[in-house]
Amino acid sequence: MTLAELPGDNAAAVAGYATAILDGTKLACKELRQGVQRFQRDLAGGRWDFDAGEADYVIRKIESQIVHLQGEALDGTPLRYKPLLLEPWQKYIVYNLLGFYEPGTKIRRFKEAFIFIPRKNGKTIFAAALAWALAMLSSKSGASIYIAAAALRQAMQSYRDLYDNLVHMYGSKEEAIEDGWRILNNNNEHVIEHADIADGSVRIEALAANPDNQDSLNCNVAIADEIHAFRSAKQYNILREAMKAYTNKLMIGITTAGDSMTSFCCRRLRFCQRILETDTPDAYADTLFIFICKADEDENGGVDYTSPAQHEKANPNYGVSIRPADMLAQSLEASNDPQQRKDFLAKSLNIYVASMRAYFDIAEFQRSDSAYKWTIEDLAKLPIQWYGGADLSKLHDLTAACLYGSYKDVDIVIPHAWFPVLNAARKADEDNIPLFGWADDGWLTMTNTPTTNHADVVRWFVNMRAAGFKIAQVGHDRKFCREYYIGMKKAGFKIIDQPQYYVDKSEGFRHIEAKAKNGLLYYLHSDAYEYCVQNVLAIEKVDDMIQYQKIDEHLRIDIFDASVFACIRMLKALERKQADERWLNGTNEKA
Numbered sequence: 001m002t003l004a005e006l007p008g009d010n011a012a013a014v015a016g017y018a019t020a021i022l023d024g025t026k027l028a029c030k031e032l033r034q035g036v037q038r039f040q041r042d043l044a045g046g047r048w049d050f051d052a053g054e055a056d057y058v059i060r061k062i063e064s065q066i067v068h069l070q071g072e073a074l075d076g077t078p079l080r081y082k083p084l085l086l087e088p089w090q091k092y093i094v095y096n097l098l099g100f101y102e103p104g105t106k107i108r109r110f111k112e113a114f115i116f117i118p119r120k121n122g123k124t125i126f127a128a129a130l131a132w133a134l135a136m137l138s139s140k141s142g143a144s145i146y147i148a149a150a151a152l153r154q155a156m157q158s159y160r161d162l163y164d165n166l167v168h169m170y171g172s173k174e175e176a177i178e179d180g181w182r183i184l185n186n187n188n189e190h191v192i193e194h195a196d197i198a199d200g201s202v203r204i205e206a207l208a209a210n211p212d213n214q215d216s217l218n219c220n221v222a223i224a225d226e227i228h229a230f231r232s233a234k235q236y237n238i239l240r241e242a243m244k245a246y247t248n249k250l251m252i253g254i255t256t257a258g259d260s261m262t263s264f265c266c267r268r269l270r271f272c273q274r275i276l277e278t279d280t281p282d283a284y285a286d287t288l289f290i291f292i293c294k295a296d297e298d299e300n301g302g303v304d305y306t307s308p309a310q311h312e313k314a315n316p317n318y319g320v321s322i323r324p325a326d327m328l329a330q331s332l333e334a335s336n337d338p339q340q341r342k343d344f345l346a347k348s349l350n351i352y353v354a355s356m357r358a359y360f361d362i363a364e365f366q367r368s369d370s371a372y373k374w375t376i377e378d379l380a381k382l383p384i385q386w387y388g389g390a391d392l393s394k395l396h397d398l399t400a401a402c403l404y405g406s407y408k409d410v411d412i413v414i415p416h417a418w419f420p421v422l423n424a425a426r427k428a429d430e431d432n433i434p435l436f437g438w439a440d441d442g443w444l445t446m447t448n449t450p451t452t453n454h455a456d457v458v459r460w461f462v463n464m465r466a467a468g469f470k471i472a473q474v475g476h477d478r479k480f481c482r483e484y485y486i487g488m489k490k491a492g493f494k495i496i497d498q499p500q501y502y503v504d505k506s507e508g509f510r511h512i513e514a515k516a517k518n519g520l521l522y523y524l525h526s527d528a529y530e531y532c533v534q535n536v537l538a539i540e541k542v543d544d545m546i547q548y549q550k551i552d553e554h555l556r557i558d559i560f561d562a563s564v565f566a567c568i569r570m571l572k573a574l575e576r577k578q579a580d581e582r583w584l585n586g587t588n589e590k591a
Contacts, residue, residue, distance in 0.1 A: 001043045001044060001050060002040075002043065002044060003015040003018055003019055003040060003043065006043065006050075006052070006095075007050070007051075007052050008052025008053075008055060008056050008095070008099075009052070009056045009059075009060075010052070010055070010056055010059050010091045010094075010095065011052060011095075013088045013091050014088065014091050014092050014095045016088065017088035017089060017091070017092050018036045018039060018040065018092065021033055021036045022036055022037070022040065027309055027312045027313050028293075028313055029292070029293060029294050029295065029296050029313040029314065030296055031272075031273060031276055031290075031292035031293075031294065032291070032292060032293055032313075034276040034277070034279070035276060035290055035291060035292065037279075038276065038279060038290075039092075039096060041279075042100060047103075047281075048100040048101060048102070048103065048109050049100070049101040049102070049103050049104070049105075050099050050100055050101070051099060051101060052095060052099050054098040054099075054108075054137060055091075055094045055095045055097070055098040055099045057133075057137060058094050058098060058130070058133040058134065058137055059086055059091055059094055059133075061132065061133040061136055061137075062084060062086060062129040062130075062132070062133050063083055063084065063085055063086060064083070065132070065133075065165070065169060066083070066084040066125075066128070066129040066132060066133075066165055067080075067081045067082060067083055067084055067165060067168060068080060068081065068082050068083075068084055068125070069081075069125075069161060069164050069165070071321065074319070074320070074323060081168065084125065084129055086126075087122075087316070087317060087320060089291075089316040089317075090122075090126060092291075093113075093115065093289075093291055094130075096110065096289050096291075097110050097113055097250065097252075097289055098137075106248075107247055107248065108248045108250075109286065109287065110250070110287055110288070110289040111249055111250060111251065111287040111288075112240070112250070112251045112252070112253075112287060112288045112289070113250070113251070113252045113253065113254075113288070113289040113290075113291070114253050114268060114269075114272050114288065114289070114290050114291070114292070115252065115253065115254040115255070115291045116254075116255060116256075116257070116269060116272075116291065116292045116293065116294065116350060117254075117256065117291070117293045117315075117316055117350065118256055118257075118293070118294075118314055118315055118347060118348050118349065118350045119256050119347045119348070120317075120321055120322060121293075121315055121316055121317040121321060121322065122317055122320075122321050123225075123254050123256075124157050124158055124161070124225065125158075125161055126254075127147065127158050127223050127225055127252075127254055128147070128157075128158035128159075128161035128162050128165075129161075130223065130252070131145045131147055131158065131162065131204055131221070131223055132162055132165070132204070134221045134250065135202040135203075135204055135221070136197075136198055136202065138200075138220055138221070138248065139197060139198040139199065139200030139201060139202050140198070140199050140200040141200065141220060141246065141248075142200060142201050142220075143200065143201065143202040143203065143220060143221070144203045144205075144218060144219040144220055144221075145202070145203065145204045145205070145219060145220070145221045145222070145223070146205055146206075146207060146217065146219045146221075146222040146223070146239060146242070147159065147204065147205070147206045147207075147222075147223045147225065148206075148207050148208065148209045148222060148223070148224050148225065148235075148239055149208065149209060149224070149225040149226050149229070150208065150209055150226060150227075150229035150230050150231070150235065151208060151229065152190075152206070152207065152208035154225055154226050154229075155190075155206040155207060155208060155225060156190060156206050158206060158223070158225065159185075159190050159192075159204075159206035162192055162204060163183065163185070163192060166181065166183075166192060180194050180195065180196060180197065181193070181194050182194065182195070189205070190205060190206040190207070191203060191204070191205045191206075192204045192205075209224065209230060209235035209236070209238075209239065210235075217238065217239065217241075217242035218242055218243075218245065219239075219242050219243050219246075220243055220245075220246040220248070220249050220250070221243070221249065221250045221251075221252070222239040222240070222242065222243065222250075222251050222252070223252045223254065224236055224239055224251070224252065224253045224254070224255075225254055225255070226254075226255050226256065227253045227254075227255045227264065227265045227268070228255045228256060228257060228258030228260075228263060228265040228266075229258065230263070230264050230265060231264075231430075231432055231554075232264060232429050232430065232431075232432045233264045233429070233432070234429050235264075236251075236253065236264060239251060253265075253268065256346070256347055256350060257269075257294070257345075257346045257347070257350045257351060257352045257353075258346060258352065259342065259346055259352075259353055260534075261352055261353075261362060261534055262432065262433075262434070262531050262534060262535070262555075263432060264432060266352050267434070269292070269352065272288070272290045272292065273292070275288065275290060276290060276292070292350075293313070293314055293315065293316050293350060294313070294314050294349060294350035294351060295310040295311075295313055295314045295345075295349040295350065295351055296310060296313060297351065302363075303345060303349060303351055305331050305334060305335070305341070305344065305345060305349055306328070306331040306332060306334075306335055308324060308327070308328060310349065311324065311327040311328070311331070311348075311349070312324075314348070314349045314350050315327070315348075327348065330344055330348060331344060331348075358534055358535070358536065358537065358551060359536050359537060359538035359548065360513070360516070360533050360534070360536055362530060362533060362534045364516050364517055365516045365521065365523075365530065365533055366530065367519065368515070368516050368517075368518075368519045368520065368521045368522070369521065369522055369523055369524075369525055370525070371519055371522075372410065372522040374412070374522065374524070375524075376414070376467070376524070379405075379412060379414065379469075380467050380468035380469055381468060382407050383407075384405040384406070384407050384412070384469075384470070385405060385470055385472045385570075385573075386403045386404065386405040386414075386464075386469050386470055386471045386472065387403070387404050387405065387471070387472055387473050387474070387475070387566045387567075387569035387570040387573065388401065388402065388403055388404070388461060388471055388473070388474030388475065388493070388565075388566050388569070389401065389402050389404065389474065389475050389476070389498075389561075389562045389563060389564065389565025389566030389567070389568070389569065390402075390457055390474065390475075390476050390484070390562055390565065391480075391558045391559075391561045391562045391565070392452075392454060392457065392476070392480050392481040392484055393477075393480040393481075393558075394558075395451040395452045395453075395454070395481065396420060396423070396450065396451045396452075397419070397423075397427070397556075397558075398417055398418075398419055398433075398556045398558045398559075399417065399418040399419070399452040399457065399558065400415065400416070400417045400418075400532075400558040400559040400561065400562040401415075401416050401417075401457050401460055401461065401562050402414060402415045402416070402559065402562040402563040402565070402566045403464060403469060403471065403566060404563060404566030404567050404569070404570050405570070406570065409520055410515075410520050410521070410522055411511075411512070411515045411520060411521050411522070411567070412522045412523070412524075413521070413522070413523040413524075413526075413529060413563045413566075414464075414469075414523075414524060415443060415523060415524075415526050415528060415529045415559045415562065415563065416443060416444070416445070416460055417438065417443060417444045417445070417528055417558065417559055418444065418445050418446075418447050418452040418456055418457065419435050419444060419445075419446060419447070419452070420446075420447050420448075420449060420450055420451060420452060421446040421447060421448055422449075422450055423450075424436070424446055430554070431554040431555070431556075432554070433531070433556060434527070434531070437527065438527065438528045441526075441527065441528075443526050443527065443528040443529075444528060445460075454481050454483045454484035454487055455487060457484060458484065458487040458488055458491055461474065461488065461491070461493060462491055465493075471493060472494065472569075472573060473493075473494045473495070473496055473569045473573060474488055474493050474494070474495045474496070474566075474569070475495075475496050475498035475565040475566060475568060475569040476488070476495055476496075476497070476498060476565070477497070477498055477499050477500050477565075478497050479499075485497070496569060496572075498565055498568065498569070502541070502545065502546070502547040502548075503545055504568060505546070505548075505564055505565075505568065506541075506544075506545040506546045506547075507568060507571055508563075508564040508565070508566075508567035508568040508571065509538070509546045509548060509564055510544075510546065511567055511571060512563065512564065512567055523563075526559075528559055529559050529560065529563070531556070531559075532556060532557045532558065532559040532560040532561075533557075533560050535550050535551050535552070535555040535556060535557050535560075536548050536549075536550070536551070536557050536560060537549055537550060537551045
């Protein structure tokens with residue numbers, strides 16, 4: 001089947017939208033083009049049946065029963081109580097979600113959706129309208145729909161949209177109740193339900209995504225709104241698990257970009273981008289619909305954020321609810337005010353940025369790191385003098401060590417971390433730390449004791465030395481785990497007591513910062529190191545000294561901290577070497 005042969009009452013709008021993106025008539029980001037190319041291939045590939053009947057039903061329900069409750073058209077005309085007429089991109093989403101079926105069955109292909117669009121593109125009312133129409137579509141199965149968000153207040157926006165639409169549809173709340181609707185809106189429940197409608201029943205409930213209190217959820221459709229605010233994957237997964245009793249289930253995550261590049265949502269975005277990039281058949285990927293609208297980034301992660309073309313690529317409702325002149329004005333403000341820039345990139349162009357409070361631009365580190373390809377084995381053979389650092393202040397939590405060296409002016413960080421396996425699953429979930437991914441990649445060792453044994457850290461340094469790394473010194477603040485300090489001495493390492501004075505740490509901090517900015521820092525593409533770098537909050541003191549800490553209590557910076565300790569040892573050794581050379585050459589000068 002080609003786009004021209006697409007069936008259905010709304011086929012012309014959907015095919016026209018897809019064709020315009022494919023031929024370049026409509027500006028679109030790389031991910032959206034890839035998504036439309038996937039749609040085209042799926043239609044033509046023969047792996048799926050396509051039937052627009054349910055998609056047309058949902059669109060018809062939305063456009064005939066849901067109205068705008070606020071807002072204005074571009075010309076200033078009030079939209080309140082005007083029918084919600086879906087834009088072509090919204091119809092395209094509905095056709096994808098409900099149009100593809102397993103061959104010869106009524107089992108829908110897509111079980112999940114990731115819809116990634118900037119703010120003010122109408123996603124909240126669209127989520128509410130979808131909830132309503134999908135409830136009516138699946139009423140014979142006893143429809144149960146959850147609209148969830150990290151905060152109840154966000155979920156309540158969709159609930160209020162549905163409540164106000166229901167009242168508007170009947171004329172009053174009392175008439176809706178007389179017709180069988182049950183409306184609960186109190187401290188315990190926010191529910192709209194009908195026990196006997198369209199030969200079935202429907203229940204729509206707004207709730208906060210709180211996994212500690214939601215083990216008994218049961219639904220066939222869940223809409224997770226603004227998942228960039230979800231603290232952990234469990235908030236999403238508990239909703240997905242709630243629909244196991246249904247065949248035609250649908251889990252929809254709809255969101256704008258956030259400011260935590262270690263969050264569940266950001267990792268979900270990267271996962272979806274890889275699916276679109278590779279487009280290889282996969283049992284899970286085949287069930288995941290992806291709709292991503294964002295500004296395009298160059299090879300260095302930069303964005304031409306003052307370009308109207310990028311504004312249009314990022315915003316599917318550009319020229320509808322997004323006013324071009326306002327976007328341009330905001331982009332110029334962001335250009336002149338760095339404090340506004342991150343927010344504009346994240347919320348208006350859908351570009352994930354580091355935390356607004358983060359000191360480092362992680363893109364600088366990533367660009368620098370990507371320029372080098374040495375492996376551990378390669379580095380062990382190079383004539384490099386290595387220096388070590390370790391952070392063992394909380395052995396019951398994340399413990400870290402690093403080797404730090406320099407080769408042809410490129411500084412190299414080799415990080416490793418440890419975490420007690422007894423607490424790993426809980427902490428990974430509570431604090432959203434990808435510990436198990438780090439373990440799979442070799443950056444972390446899970447220890448089998450309640451706290452990390454200092455001997456495990458000593459053993460890592462011993463193994464690295466045995467692998468060929470010439471370790472000159474190791475820095476450690478011995479007031480934290482004196483046993484490790486003694487153990488390293490017994491193992492034959494020159495270990496230096498290195499108290500954590502911010503004046504001393506500033507030197508290592510500034511050196512790493514400068515190397516990253518100059519493209520001369522390599523950390524073996526370690527996700528664990530990047531995670532910690534992104535969590536650094538730094539305050540500049542007198543004489544440009546730096547005092548740093550983690551942005552938030554549930555985050556970690558231990559691996560970065562260990563690299564600072566190791567860097568300081570290298571710099572101190574270099575200073576001592578230069579002083580010795582001056583003395584030997586008779587050029588030593590007294591201050």
